[in-house]
Amino acid sequence: MRVDPSKLTSHGVALEPLTDAHAPELAIAAGTIETFRYFTKIPTPFDADGFASYGRFLIEHPTTVPFAVRDTSSGELVGMTSYCDIRDGARGVEIGWTWYALSARGTSINPACKYLLLRHAFEEGPFDSADGSAANAIRVQIKTDERNAQSRAAIEKLGARFEGILRNQVIMPDGHFRQTAMYSITEAEWATAKARLELRLA
Known part of the structure; x- marks a missing residue:
């Protein structure tokens, strides 16, 4: 998947390819470990060094492209x-x-971050088709812990379709067997979801 960071800036946010240099500011932005309550991996220790290690884990993963989220109005990093x-x-x-x-x-x-990532996937040809030409995504999925009501509401507000629960999908750091709520947007649904997001961001 090819990602062009120059196309991931709009509506008050900039998605910056994650580097070690982001770690100190991200550690401050995260606040407390409660931010990672529903995460399968937690920065350890919960400080700049831990966030640097956490970032490297994501950067080095072969099927992951991580970003630091910057609020362009304040200039501050506000998440990942x-x-x-x-x-x-x-x-x-x-x-x-x-x-x-x-x-x-x-x-x-x-919503601004999701808009940028969805638009890039569905419109900017980040994949290769069978003949080698640029091709758009046909599916973007988002999943979350079944218990995370706030996250599920935010995903549903995007216009993503609920596909069901993956039972005992992963073991959490505290030993809990996570039931994972799965959502997706397909290429046929993107136009409607896009209009919905643009209305929210107008």
């Missing part, structure tokens, strides 16, 4: 998000590993 589970042959990708500073939650930051 990623393309993950990249499936080039199937022209599919997931948006995940997303968290925001407390100050950014409930604002336009999340």
Whole structure:
């Protein structure tokens, strides 16, 4: 999957390819470990060094492209998000590993990030078709812990379709067997979801 960061800036946010240099500011933005309550991996230790290690884990993962989220109005980093589970042959990708500073939650930051990532996947030809030409995604998925009501509401507000629960999908750091709520947007649904997001961001 080819990603052009220059096309991931709009509506008050800039998605910057993640580097070690982002770690100190991200550690401050995260605030407390509660931010990662529903995450399968937590920065350890919960400081700049831990966030640097956490970032390298994502950067080095072969099917993940992580970003630091910058609020362009304040200039501050306010979270992270990623393309993950990249499936080039199937022209599919997931948006995940997303968290925001407390100050950014409930604002336009999340819909703006999702808009940029969805638009890039569905419109900018980041995949290769069978003949080698540029091709758009046919599916973008988003998943979350079944218990995370706030995240599920935000995903549903995007216009993503609920596909069901993946039972005992992963074991959490505390030993809990996570039931994962799965959502997706297909290429046929993107135009409607796009219009919905643009209305929210206008």
